[in-house]
Amino acid sequence: MKQLTILSGKGGTGKTSITACFAVLAKNAVVADCDVDAPDLHMLLHPEVIETQQFKGAKVAVINEEKCVKCGLCKEKCAFDAITNDLKVDAIACEGCGVCTVVCPVNAVELVERISGTAYISKIKYGYMAHALLNPGESNSGRLVTLVRQNAKTTAQKEKSDIIIIDGSPGIGCPVIASITGVDAALVVTEPTLSGIHDLKRALKLLDHFKVVSFVCINMYDVNVDNTNKILSFCKENGTEVVGIIPFDPVVTESMVNGKTVIEYSPESGVSKEIESMWNKLYKRLL
């Protein structure tokens, strides 16, 4: 079983639209939406949930007001400024580390479990999907990403699927790291803007750091052809293969508005053709 992660560094370059097309093209794939704090893939793939799990992320500190002697030690020792001036726990800032429970002289603080989100395993038209939703303002998206990936893996084994396609989140921090560890390859979707190029370089460096084979796709290449050429020559120097160069086309947004992947909505468009050829290349490289 192979695993491919779609990343970008910069947000909004088209990760999710491309991942959804790959799901259609791969036929029997398991797709994992690892952008757990702003997941969008379900709007194109319409999963029917077959299994739901509660995600218990970090715990949260609770102060027993009756026991508390207002000494303020918990506030002083908290590394996350999670105890307010009137000595209450700010549940959003609390990391659940438990330092307050050990420094409290009267044992007035304890850690309790909290539900930080929900994970799902679903059926989609073209296979299966593992996804999740982090509750608003909760932390620990990295751990939830790991849970989604485990779900994707067990589903792929059960359903004899040979590929897991992972939609990552923007950035290069903890949830992104959790979505690339141990994968067979990653596709970085970029755009020909200065930000796109800057963020592409950092994403490639991250993949290199974790020894993941990387490929590049330039989306909306015709917004700035000079920058597209810069990306091409950078990738050439870097030894990174550019597997797709996709034109800007309003049909992508149109298909999104219609709740469809662009491959389903407009199979004959240039965008769809290019995504299909990109998928064929990637699939060959992966196997």
Place this chain on the structure above:
Amino acid sequence: MIISVASGKGGTGKTLVSVNMSLSIGKVQLLDCDVEEPNDHLLLNPRIYKTEPVYNLIPRIDEELCTHCGTCSKFCQFNAIFVSSDQALLFPEMCVSCGGCAIVCPEKAITLEKHKIGVIKFGSVENLALVYGELEVGKPMAVPIIKAVKKQIERSENVILDSPPGTSCPFVETVRDSDFCLLVTEPTPFGLHDLKISIEVLRRIGIPFGVVVNRAGVGDKKVYEYCEQENIRILLEIPYQRRIAELYSKGIPFSSEMMEWEEKFRALHKKIAELT
């Protein structure tokens, strides 16, 4: 006044709005809190006059003193320390730097050591003071760098914070204690979906907010319908125009080429001041 600019979905135009608004309102401090992928400096080309390292604290276990009792490992909620009968293993990438292991160790065998996880940079362009953070590639924790950037806030100034995408810890850390949060969205199903999640978080932490619709004209009308139903103010619309996209791609703030926009961003800032 501290205004944070956030979005939920990535790539909706946070950087575009932050930079152009900052350039339109005179003396301002702009803090780029998207420390994983900071971009504000690409549009501003500031003169960088100072770079400071950012550290987090990671335990160091003195093997001479350690009796492998396992108290630290039992305490650690993040599985960052594993203790067997003859050794203690540390997984620094799991550590959140709470310092609890050093407190609970009965042998005082644990000290906390500084580990560099990134930098913050200071730059300026005319009236604009820019501070931005940069997480070292491969390091997972963005929040300590966001905190280091936010420490530079000068309360008496006009402050604008450019938030990272998403709705979890880095976003929350950025928008926390700002006077107003400007949510930049695009009129598409993805834009609306992630806008709703961001609004839920902002309501939970109690920060007033308003919406900027970027790339107006693409997609559908659902963002507008939602905002009307929920009584949410749309404070500015930026139309989808090839010219704006092209200028952005070259790293040019569009308000400096399309002068009418300077006035619009100034008016936006004034409107927010009236609302807070």
